[in-house]
Amino acid sequence: MRVKYVLNEVLVGLWRNVTMTIAMIITMSVSLFMLGASVLLYMQVDQMKDYYYGNIQVSVFLTDDVTEPQKAAIDQAIKGSGLIASQEYESKEDALERFKKLWADSPDFVDAIGADSLPESYRVKLTDPEKYDQFSQAIEGLPGIRQVIDQRELLEKVFEIFNAIQLGALGVAIFMAFAALLLVGNTIQVAAYSKRREVAVMKLVGASNWFIQAPFVLEAVVAGIVGAVLGFIILFVGKVVMLDNKLQALTTILTPIPNGNVWLMLPLLAVVGSLVSAITAWITLRFYLKV
């Protein structure tokens, strides 16, 4: 009986104030969508870091007029640095092979390049990619070295962009969440006002506090969950349409987003949405329904 009563009150409450309910659900869904996107991106960047950092190398390019003793000295310095996991010497011919593979789509371009125009190099994998500075200090300035390039630095720039996007999404999510909170608070105020007579009688005859508050809090929770489901749908559709079709090129840098991760957003958004609404509603009630 009481459960039926409470549920009925919730539905009537949401319907009585339907425009506000819709506004609340929409802001909630946009906010939660942004939150979901941000969390997904965060997980993605993490996964990409693991993936790329495992594969990156430091390239030590040599000058064209490098002599054999100089090479031997560089080789010694690299080995002696104590920071490397593996190293590989790449001759001009090897470099050309690799170049051909990389640009296989543009044979004209490849034909124009001879082995002589590509530098010899050492390809070094560090045990800890973070220790690049130490490594570069150890070998920099040796005769015969033209340039030391850390792939990590390039990647870091890419990750910086992703991090910026992720933070941006999180910022928008928080901003929208603020609007959503105000709407929840307002909706609850209106609901409490329109039921003020019932509430007064309930207090008078000694209805328990939870019984008085439950319909209001549940109203907000239902709106929060509907908003979360809507936000999840936007996220899912967005992932399929944008990443799987239109922006597929991006996914060559972006490691593919597993569907499992996307599904994981549904419970996350639902929990965040309903919890935030419930707490807001409850706090609002403390001010407007003094028991």
Place this chain on the structure above:
Amino acid sequence: MIQLENVTKTYPKASRPSLDNVSVGIEKGEFVFFIGPSGSGKSTIVKLLLKEVQATTGKVVVNAKDVTSLRAWKVPHFRRSIGCVFQDFRLLPNRTAYENVAFALEVIGKTKAVARRVVPEVLELVGLGGKEHRYPNELSGGEQQRVAVARAFVNRPLILLADEPTGNLDPDTSVEIMRLLDRINRTGTTVVMVTHDSNIVNQMRRRVIEIESGRIVRDQARGVYG
């Protein structure tokens, strides 16, 4: 049943206390009038008994429970032992007489079956048999107050608090409501009534406690309005 011990209540920003060191005891089954001019502090007593306001100093005991130290979450359950009637009836306009009374039962967790058994009985008791399905706006003022009394009494409270219950009613109707309260009093329910209706007080000849500027100036066993 009800004990006020040296109770002082000063509202925030008020220059003088609404109740000033008031001590009074009311036994089970008594019928007591609190009289006094507007602003004398008599309504504050009702609010103290319901723990709608907290005493500044002193002790309030109702049904052997110390109200002053009662925890907030226990207040709802405590209020179930007190029925309340007000000048403005406080009925729900979109519910019938029956539903208004049943609502009071349902929100404290009684089943519909209990309501079906108890509500017609109590409506009969207050003299509204046959008018169960009227809405408040289809009832006269006296009849609306009867619904309010039925709602206050349906839970068989130990105490019935009536705050100016006849304030909106004509003299004849007021007398009928007083008969009803008297009948409820005879079932053993303690009745505390705040009023400034001198006719009624003079007719009833019950205990009268007069309050002026927050102090008890008279406490008379079979008193008149004075």
